Amino acid sequence: MKRLLxxxxxxxxxxxxxxxxxxxxxxxALVGTVWVAYLLTTVxxxxxxxxxxxxxxxxAEGEYLGRRGPVDxxxxxxxxxxxxxxxxxxxxxxxxxxxxxxxxPSALVRAAVSTLSGxxxxxxxxxxxxxxxxxxxSPEQSxxxxxxxxxxxxxxxxxxxxDTILExxxxxxxxxxxAAGIQSAARNYFGVDAKDLTVSQGAALxxxxxxxxxxxxxxxxxxxxxxxxKRWRWVLDAMRSSGSITSAQRASAAFPAFRFYPPGNTDxxxxxxxxAAAVEAARHLGISQDQLARGGYTVRTTFDLSTQYAVSERxxxxxxxxxxxxxxxxxxIAMVPGDGAVRVLYGGRDYAHQPFNDALSGAVxxxxxxxxxxxxxxxxxxxxxxxxxxxxxxxxxxxYATAAAAGRYATPYMVERITRGGHTVYTAHPxxxxxxxxxxxxxxxxxxxxSPLQMFTGxxxxxxxxxxxxxxAYSPRLALTTALFAEHPATKGHPARSAHLPDAxxxxxxxxxxxxxxxxxxxxxxxxx
Numbered sequence: 001m002k003r004l005l006x007x008x009x010x011x012x013x014x015x016x017x018x019x020x021x022x023x024x025x026x027x028x029a030l031v032g033t034v035w036v037a038y039l040l041t042t043v044x045x046x047x048x049x050x051x052x053x054x055x056x057x058x059x060a061e062g063e064y065l066g067r068r069g070p071v072d073x074x075x076x077x078x079x080x081x082x083x084x085x086x087x088x089x090x091x092x093x094x095x096x097x098x099x100x101x102x103x104x105p106s107a108l109v110r111a112a113v114s115t116l117s118g119x120x121x122x123x124x125x126x127x128x129x130x131x132x133x134x135x136x137x138s139p140e141q142s143x144x145x146x147x148x149x150x151x152x153x154x155x156x157x158x159x160x161x162x163d164t165i166l167e168x169x170x171x172x173x174x175x176x177x178x179a180a181g182i183q184s185a186a187r188n189y190f191g192v193d194a195k196d197l198t199v200s201q202g203a204a205l206x207x208x209x210x211x212x213x214x215x216x217x218x219x220x221x222x223x224x225x226x227x228x229x230k231r232w233r234w235v236l237d238a239m240r241s242s243g244s245i246t247s248a249q250r251a252s253a254a255f256p257a258f259r260f261y262p263p264g265n266t267d268x269x270x271x272x273x274x275x276a277a278a279v280e281a282a283r284h285l286g287i288s289q290d291q292l293a294r295g296g297y298t299v300r301t302t303f304d305l306s307t308q309y310a311v312s313e314r315x316x317x318x319x320x321x322x323x324x325x326x327x328x329x330x331x332x333i334a335m336v337p338g339d340g341a342v343r344v345l346y347g348g349r350d351y352a353h354q355p356f357n358d359a360l361s362g363a364v365x366x367x368x369x370x371x372x373x374x375x376x377x378x379x380x381x382x383x384x385x386x387x388x389x390x391x392x393x394x395x396x397x398x399x400y401a402t403a404a405a406a407g408r409y410a411t412p413y414m415v416e417r418i419t420r421g422g423h424t425v426y427t428a429h430p431x432x433x434x435x436x437x438x439x440x441x442x443x444x445x446x447x448x449x450x451s452p453l454q455m456f457t458g459x460x461x462x463x464x465x466x467x468x469x470x471x472x473a474y475s476p477r478l479a480l481t482t483a484l485f486a487e488h489p490a491t492k493g494h495p496a497r498s499a500h501l502p503d504a505x506x507x508x509x510x511x512x513x514x515x516x517x518x519x520x521x522x523x524x525x526x527x528x529x
Contacts, residue, residue: 046136046172050134050135050172050180052069052070052071052294053074053075053294053295053296054067054069054071054072054073054074054184054293054294055067055068055069055278055281055293055295055296055297055298055299056074056184056297056298057273057274057299057301058299058300058301059301059303059304059305060300060302060304061305062300063191064191065274065301065303066271066274067274068289068292069293069294070293070294071180072178072179072180072188073171073172073179073183073184074183074184074298075183075296075421076171076181076194076195077167077422078163078166078170080194081170081195081197082195082197082202084199084202084245085194085197085205086170087242088199088202088203088205088236088239088244089127089166089205089206089209090127091235091238091239091242091244092210092235092238093127093209093210094125094128094130095238095242096126097126097127097166098162100126100128100157101158102126102128102129102150102153102155102156102157103126103128103129103150103153125149128153128156128165128169130169130173131156131168131169131172131173132149132152132153132156133149134172135168135172171183173209174209174212175189175208175216176208176212176213176214177216177261182194182205185205185208186201186205188259189201189205189208189258189259190256190258190259198256199236199245199249199253200232203232203236203239203253204218204228204232204256206235207228207234207235208228214227215227216261218258219257219258219260220261225258232255236250236253237250268349268351269308269312269346269351271351271352271355272345272346272347272348272357273308273345273414275355275357276345276414277299277301277414278292278293280415281297281415281426284415284418284426285297285418285425285426295420296421297418297425298418298420299415300415300416300419301415301416302341302413302414302416302428303342303343304334304344307334307343307344307515307516308344308345310515311332311344311346311515312346312349314508314511314512314515315328315330315332315346315508318508325488326486327487327489327499328486328501328502328508329358329362329485329486330349330358330512331347331358331359331362331364331393331482331483331484332344332345332346332480332481332482332516333345333346333359333393333394333397333480333481334479334480334481334516335397335398335401335478335479336410336477336478336479337404337410337474337476338404338405338406338408338432339432340398340401340411340412340413341414342412342413342414343478344480344516345357345359345414346359347359347362358393358483359392359393359394359483360393360394361392362392362393362483363390363391363392364390364391364392364483365467365468365485366388366389366390366396366468367466367468367470369470369483370385370386370388370391370399372403372443372444373385373386373399374386376436376440376443376444378435378436379409379433379435379436380435381409381435382395382398382399382402382409382435393481393483396470396472397412397480400479401479402435402436402441403436403441403444403474404445404475404476404479406438406442407434407438407440407441408432408433408434408435409432409434409435410431410432411431411432412430466500466501467485467500468485468501469484469485469501469505469509470482470483470484471509471510471512473513478516480513480516482509484505484509485498485501486499486505487499
């Protein structure tokens, strides 16, 4: 019996040793496999759509107009993102980012505990893993892809600096409202550049990353706003705990106000402005529209958005009072005499229904609108204007702006400056030259001042049956041209045809003038056809 027990103990010892050897061999094989897989792993290039940028358009004061491009994204250097915004994102998404190896097992545990306890949701992936998943790999959900994600994350962490990884992440992560990247998010939510984000705004954007398609209605939906505010507080508390902000900063932080979402009906006006500016920008850069849209440019235009909206609202209100069988067309251009900067460009009520821009391309019957220039020998490009039966409103506006500048013509322009990656690639230098003598300009001004401001007479040129109404007014700082005409819309079997202007047309023209500048500051003239 004793011999049997000894024999069994020896066999068990050999079995244990074999199991241990087998486990060690399996472990070493596994480590070897992972090591070989790591050595063979290469960091792939970002997907084309994640590096594609949009071109952003701003008004004369730097307010966001809109964008062109397949995705609403513009790269910014990490140095242009305030440190408190970086810290807010790290607090919300991956608090060990600065010290982890790209993959954090503890983050998975925290996410599980948080979910089970009903606390704030945290992602199980590190910022590095999220960047790999969003920018470098396909979105498929599989163990193979997850394993590759982890290997690439580790290799990325060992071969790139933390700042490089964070910069890539901030430029590609989705924030809702169509915004990919911190720069577009800052503009879409708050109307500012990323570099100007406050502590409160940065914490709000960091909180949004967790559920972007839900939180994008913050500011417009009370329930969404309240839920985001709770998470915003959680982010700020984490920043205070880590020392990213002081207790005083935390105590003074106020939940930020958001731009309304979805946008209102002013977007229909913005597209006219963006269209015109995009054409001009592409021409100056010598590239195609598609290249412009994908190039990551920032185009500062000459437009005055507040005045543009005032004019748009006035035309909309007047048009709504007209019979349905009559459609009123208005073209309004205001520009700076002697400089050519276009401040107002109203070419249609709604881009979605009428993309054609009446102000730039519409041929409107002139009638007596050009009478002050009759008999003048104007220089190029206004040479043939006095005899033109149906000029474009832009051309007429240019003529009156020239008269306001004592005869010096300035090429109308809508793009003031273009930058890319923080560098200026174009600055407007419009052509300016004399096309009429100072005496001729004075004659035009005297004619205008001598003409009573009777904005509506007609009927084959006079009386109540006028087909078009023009009004031009100018001061040394601004020249305004308004052209009005009406049509009966096309119906089944019948094309669109011209209509007589309603009696309210004169009031509309006067209202537009008051929106753009005080009548006392301008010298008006009008003509109707």
